[in-house]
Amino acid sequence: MKNLTTFNLSVPASVLDDLKNRLKNTRWPGEAEGSGWNFGTSETYLKELVDYWINKYDWSKQEAELNKYPQYTTDVNGVKIHFQYIKGKGENSKPLLLTHGWPDSYFRFHKIIALLTEGDQSFDLVIPSIPGFGFSEKTAMDTEAVAGLWKTLMTENLGYPKFYAAGGDIGMGVTKALASKYPEVLAGVHFTDVGYPMGQEDPDTMTDAEKQFAQFVQQWWYSEGAYAMLHSSKPQSLAYGLNDSPAALAAWILSFGNAGASPDILEEAFGGRDELLTNIMIYWVTETIATSVRMYKVDAIAQWTGAKPLQKSNVPAGVAVFPREAQFPKEWAERFVHVVSFKKMEKGGHFAALEVPDTFAKELRSFFYSIP
Template sequence: MKNVTEFKVAVSQQVLDDLKNRLQNTRWPGEAQGSGWDYGTSESYLQDLVRYWLSEYDWRKQESFLNQYPQYIADVNGLKIHFQYIKGKGKNAKPLILTHGWPDSYYRFHKIIPLLTEGDQSFDLVIPSIPGFGFSEKTALSSGDVADLWKILMTENLGYEKFYAAGGDIGMEVTKALVSKYPDVVAGAHFTDVGYPRGQEDPATMTEAEKKFAQDVQQWWYAEGAYAMVHSTKPQSLAYGLNDSPVALASWVLSFINAGATPDIIERAFGGRDELLTNIMIYWVTQTIATSVRMYKTGAITQWDNSQSLKKSNVPAGVAVFPREAQFPKEWAERFVNVVSFRKMGEGGHFAALEVPDVFAEELRSFFYSIN
């Protein structure tokens, strides 16, 4: 490995003591009687979660868990990139870079690490923190710029001639940019979403299934898309509260995780309260919530820059549509990537790697080992 140093998560006790004080001194706003989740994050649910956070959650235990897998910091074009790097045990393990989204982190993939590194059909897993997230450099970049860094990380820092890539949410955008910009080194890619209609499409070119998908997405944005509009327009205004109050941070993250779900799914999707809180803690202890939401603004700016537009490539792509995810048709995916596998999954949602790790890991393995 080149320009790479070992890394361990080590949060100071001062940070944890400060967190405890902030949680204990929360000023609760109150909520409309019987509103539940209809107005946003349920206060009664959040108060119960904070009680657990204060009395039962053990960061030091979770910190030890995070450190059980090898982690590194790479210097990539002058930026510090944090990543996990776990070698597969098979003789011909395939190098695979997995990219997370928002409001999760590299922790999104921890359940599938043992599933994809064992057996003959295994992978060398590279799981980085996007710049502006977690333990990587605190700077917000466009997805295309992140793809440039991932290409350098995989080929120059780690020395792979070719590699595979997968991602969802923001990770989808990064992976899509990788296959578009670097088809000579990306051997295959996997997606759980491929992007959404933005109102710029010519209806005459859309199938009936695509038009229905566009209508469904529009309705979803009206009901649940406030977070993205704020991130894309006024991320700094939001950042002050989220970086100052752990309860505000948890509320904002929970509000998105809850979109289209129920409280039991919130915890099931992240594997329980400990895992849900660990994901939130990664934002808190690194103070990266501001740069993470700022990435939306950076992305919104580059969308209007024609020089940043991405062309469809011939890199073979697998697409898996989970039931609690936007239900796009195959022809929509074919607009953006070279679909050679398109599957409607039986269970799971936006955070499939956390919610149904066995299903997700098998989908990745079967696809990547089927294409070459």
């Protein structure tokens, strides 16, 4: 290991006082009578959540929980990277890199740390914050550039000649790029999604199941995809409001979460009310919502300027499809990765590691210990 600096999270009281003042002084826009969540995040719900945030949510307790596991910062190719690094207790722990997405953070994997570092089939867990998110450097980088940083972090900074990797959402893209560009250092990869049809596929090469999936995705983008279109086109315009108003930040993140979970299980889908707010707090105290959404634009620019499509990887891949995620067929996954395990899970959604940690940890352990 080289160039590691111990990191301990400690948010100044002035930041927390400012947060409470902003929450108390929220200018509520009003909502159409009886609209519920049909126009976006429910104001009725959000007011109740903000009241809890002000009066009952205990950041000091959450901060202590986040500091429970070792964290570091290091320089990787000139970029400051924050990451958790927890050694497994087994004799032959496997090195496993876990990459989060949006609108979550490294906290996505908090509940599975203890589950994956205990016992004989344990892992050395490396859980970084993507640049522009959380406590890493506040700069937006494209997905393939992040994959390059992760390769250097694992092989040079931490000294693992070969490792395993898993991710969903943006973390899926990073993990897929790792396997495609650096197969020599990847022993296995795991995904909860593999990407979506974007209208560029040749219909003649698609199975009926893939065509049905493409139709579902097209309908989903029309009804729920506004967030990604905004992030990919006008992230700076959006960022002013989200960085200035914690209520607005919560509303935007909740709106995305509601796309994959009905209102009655929305908090459960994020792992619980406190977990939901802790995730939002990480964006707020670091002021990284702007750089996090900017990543979509940076990725879009890379595609517009002729970035070559990633080649299909031969690295062994496991895929777990949770029921509240888009239900893609196995053959769709096989277009991009070398699928050796494909499972339809019984419960969970986009943030499965927070919502059903036991199930998610069992799936990762089962897959990664089934391959060399």
